[in-house]
Amino acid sequence: MSIIQSMSICFLLSLGLFTSCSEQKKYTAYQCPMKCEGEKTYTQTGKCPVCGMDLDGIETKNK
Numbered sequence: 001m002s003i004i005q006s007m008s009i010c011f012l013l014s015l016g017l018f019t020s021c022s023e024q025k026k027y028t029a030y031q032c033p034m035k036c037e038g039e040k041t042y043t044q045t046g047k048c049p050v051c052g053m054d055l056d057g058i059e060t061k062n063k
């Protein structure tokens, strides 16, 4: 019972996170949170080739 409850809570939480993230917040660049490669950015999300951490989405502002 408790497993099902925690699973459904996780599902609802992830659903909430997903919907809140997708509210017109589009990342145009991705960067290692540790900045292993300095200011190098990627156009697609993924993992840092240096430390293996998930790349962080960064917002690049247009003028």
Ligand SMILES: [Zn+2]
Binding pocket: 032, 033, 034, 035, 036, 037, 048, 049, 050, 051, 052, 053
């Ligand atoms: Zn890194």
